[in-house]
Amino acid sequence: MAYGDINTADRSRNRTYREKNGVETVNRAVLLKDSSTKGSAGINFLNDNLNLENNGLVDASNRAGVYVGTQGDLCVLLSGQSQPLATGTATATVANSLQDSSKVFSITISSTGNGNEVKIQKRDIVVNTTDGTAAFVKSVSGGTTGITLDLADINNSASNIMASGETYEIYRAVMFQNVAAGSFLPIQVDRIFALGTTADDIIAIY
Numbered sequence: 531m532a533y534g535d536i537n538t539a540d541r542s543r544n545r546t547y548r549e550k551n552g553v554e555t556v557n558r559a560v561l562l563k564d565s566s567t568k569g570s571a572g573i574n575f576l577n578d579n580l581n582l583e584n585n586g587l588v589d590a591s592n593r594a595g596v597y598v599g600t601q602g603d604l605c606v607l608l609s610g611q612s613q614p615l616a617t618g619t620a621t622a623t624v625a626n627s628l629q630d631s632s633k634v635f636s637i638t639i640s641s642t643g644n645g646n647e648v649k650i651q652k653r654d655i656v657v658n659t660t661d662g663t664a665a666f667v668k669s670v671s672g673g674t675t676g677i678t679l680d681l682a683d684i685n686n687s688a689s690n691i692m693a694s695g696e697t698y699e700i701y702r703a704v705m706f707q708n709v710a711a712g713s714f715l716p717i718q719v720d721r722i723f724a725l726g727t728t729a730d731d732i733i734a735i736y
Contacts, residue, residue, distance in 0.1 A: 561588075563576055578662060581607070598730075598732055599731025603727060604727055607722075608720070609720045615654065619695060626681055652668065654666070666726070668681060684725065
C-alpha cells in the first residue's frame with residue numbers, strides 16, 4: 531500500500547497527492563498528541579466525544595492514517611465503523627452502568643430480535659455526549675430495573691459516567707495494543723480516543 535492510498539478520495543481544501551518515481555506520497559500531517567517541550571508545552575488533542583473533522587482544537591480530517599512515535603496502546607474508531615451502534619438517553623441512574631429502557635442490549639450474537647435490540651461487544655465504548663466522558667462496556671446484566679450495560683475504565687474498574695437524562699452514543703472501538711515506536715499504521719481512522727490510548731507522539735497523516 532502506497533502512503534497516498536490512505537485517503538486519495540479526499541480532495542477537499544486543495545489536498546492533492548503528488549507522485550515521485552511512481553510512488554504516491556502524502557503531503558499533510560497533523561500532530562494530535564505529544565509530550566515534547568520543543569516550541570511549546572506538550573499537546574493532547576485526542577477526544578472521546580468528537581471525530582477528527584469536528585475537533586475544533588486541531589485542523590484535521592477523518593480517514594487519517596496514523597503514525598505513533600512512542601510505544602503504547604492506541605484506541606481508535608475506524609472510518610468503516612464510524613457510525614454509532616446506538617444512541618439514546620439514560621432512563622435511570624444506575625451506579626457504574628448505562629440503562630436505557632427503550633433498548634435491549636445483547637452481547638450474544640443472534641439472528642433474531644426485535645427492532646430495539648442492540649448487539650454489542652465487550653470493550654465497545656459508551657460516550658456520554660452530555661459531558662464528554664467515556665467508558666468501556668464490561669458486561670451486560672439484568673435485574674428488576676431492566677437490562678443494563680456495566681461500564682469500566684481502562685483498568686477494568688467500575689466507571690460511573692452515566693446518569694438519568696444524559697445522552698449517549700456507543701461505538702465499536704478497536705484497541706491496537708503495544709504499538710511499537712516509529713510505527714505507521716495503514717488504517718483509516720475518524721477518531722482516536724483518549725480513553726485507552728497510552729501511546730504518545732501521535733500524528734494523523736493524509
